[in-house]
Amino acid sequence: MTDTSVNPRAGATRWTCPFCLLLCDTSTVQVDASGRLTLSDSGCACARRALARFVARPSTASARVDGRDCSLDDAVSAAARLLAASRQPLFGGLGTDVSGARALYRLACRTGAICDAAAGAAQMTTLRATQDRGSFFTTLAEVRTRADLLLCVGGTPVDQAPEFFERCGVGESLVAQRQVVVLGGTPADDAVLVGLRRRPGVTVESIPLHGDLFGTVALLSALVAGRAVREAPAALQSLATRLQQARYAVIVGETRRLPPQGALVVEGLNRLVGSLNQTTRAAALWLGGGNGAGTVNQVFTWLSGLPLRSRAGPRGLEHEPLCFDAQRLLHEQAVDSLLWVSSFDPDVAPPATSLPTVVLGHPDLARSPASVFIPVSTPGIGSPGHLFRADGSVMLPLFAVHDDGLPTLAGVLDRIAGALA
Numbered sequence: 497m498t499d500t501s502v503n504p505r506a507g508a509t510r511w512t513c514p515f516c517l518l519l520c521d522t523s524t525v526q527v528d529a530s531g532r533l534t535l536s537d538s539g540c541a542c543a544r545r546a547l548a549r550f551v552a553r554p555s556t557a558s559a560r561v562d563g564r565d566c567s568l569d570d571a572v573s574a575a576a577r578l579l580a581a582s583r584q585p586l587f588g589g590l591g592t593d594v595s596g597a598r599a600l601y602r603l604a605c606r607t608g609a610i611c612d613a614a615a616g617a618a619q620m621t622t623l624r625a626t627q628d629r630g631s632f633f634t635t636l637a638e639v640r641t642r643a644d645l646l647l648c649v650g651g652t653p654v655d656q657a658p659e660f661f662e663r664c665g666v667g668e669s670l671v672a673q674r675q676v677v678v679l680g681g682t683p684a685d686d687a688v689l690v691g692l693r694r695r696p697g698v699t700v701e702s703i704p705l706h707g708d709l710f711g712t713v714a715l716l717s718a719l720v721a722g723r724a725v726r727e728a729p730a731a732l733q734s735l736a737t738r739l740q741q742a743r744y745a746v747i748v749g750e751t752r753r754l755p756p757q758g759a760l761v762v763e764g765l766n767r768l769v770g771s772l773n774q775t776t777r778a779a780a781l782w783l784g785g786g787n788g789a790g791t792v793n794q795v796f797t798w799l800s801g802l803p804l805r806s807r808a809g810p811r812g813l814e815h816e817p818l819c820f821d822a823q824r825l826l827h828e829q830a831v832d833s834l835l836w837v838s839s840f841d842p843d844v845a846p847p848a849t850s851l852p853t854v855v856l857g858h859p860d861l862a863r864s865p866a867s868v869f870i871p872v873s874t875p876g877i878g879s880p881g882h883l884f885r886a887d888g889s890v891m892l893p894l895f896a897v898h899d900d901g902l903p904t905l906a907g908v909l910d911r912i913a914g915a916l917a
């Protein structure tokens with residue numbers, strides 16, 4: 497991995513934005529005299545909002561046990577005691593980078609913890625569809641240089657990934673003519689399309705669902721496969737023809753927008769992509785796993801061979817995509833402690849629970865009613881790190897904007913593991 501040592505410079509700092517799954521590295525961050533962090537260009541609103549929650553000064557946040565400030569040593573000991581007394585811990589949230597994920601995996605193996613990310617249900621939709629039938633993935637670079645038809649299913653992904661169309665080169669000359677089609681969008685998506693239509697070489701279209709998303713995807717898939725479909729809407733027939741004629745069609749979807757049983761939608765679209773690949777080129781780009789969840793999933797998979805919603809316990813390695821749902825485990829009281837990690841976003845707080853809880857994260861999470869709270873550094877702000885990008889095959893280094901003086905998550909977890917030993 498690339499060395500990303502702390503950059504102590506004041507002023508503009510080379511930066512990879514860790515605040516959504518696109519990991520843009522086109523902006524720099526300015527630190528003003530009061531320690532305020534701002535983007536050197538207009539950047540995106542999401543990054544600006546996230547930067548406003550940090551100040552480039554050494555943190556004064558303290559560890560806490562039972563609501564009282566304490567030393568880091570005492571908090572680590574309390575967390576270790578809590579985990580040692582737990583017969584079935586749950587590790588949730590999982591907002592961290594590669595080295596934090598590696599340390600989480602080590603501690604999970606030591607304690608037999610079940611691990612599930614904050615948006616675990618959405619993450620499982622693509623995972624399960626891929627496990628069952630496989631899929632064709634792509635990268636942002638490939639979309640940018642080749643895709644002439646982008647089909648956004650269920651809406652445009654600009655809430656979750658604000659610079660998505662810029663990163664895909666929509667309007668750039670790399671692909672002279674691009675179509676952007678939204679299937680089942682909202683008025684907000686129509687406004688996005690109006691903006692895209694002004695770009696050179698871009699045509700846009702919004703197509704309503706025919707019934708629900710499941711039925712519409714099944715219908716479109718049948719049309720693309722050339723099966724006889726009675727009374728198919730003209731707009732879907734036309735879309736199927738254009739998908740067949742495209743040099744490289746890319747289906748874009750956000751896992752968090754999918755309805756319950758959304759894996760069936762993913763499976764249907766993966767099947768559609770497979771049909772297209774018999775005569776032309778196509779791929780799917782499923783966006784999800786922000787806040788480090790996608791990275792933790794990658795790391796667990798390479799370390800154990802299993803994705804999240806897994807456990808290394810007395811029965812060996814187990815993967816239960818439904819039973820190991822954190823919400824379900826808490827609701828059924830199938831776990832007796834919770835360790836929650838959220839290094840990037842203080843709004844990703846632990847669920848309300850009466851269980852003994854350890855929270856490791858952004859200093860603003862001190863407000864959560866945890867038994868033990870330890871503030872940790874945010875990779876890409878107060879310390880360096882690494883994250884996987886939305887396309888899952890590219891890992892980017894994160895650069896520290898300043899040294900926040902907080903311990904890294906990996907450092908804290910290793911100390912807890914040491915205390916347990």
Ligand code: SF4
Pocket residue numbers: 513514515516517518519520539540541542543657658659660
């Ligand atoms: S689009 Fe995402 S990664 Fe890019 S600057 Fe905005 S928040 Fe950061």
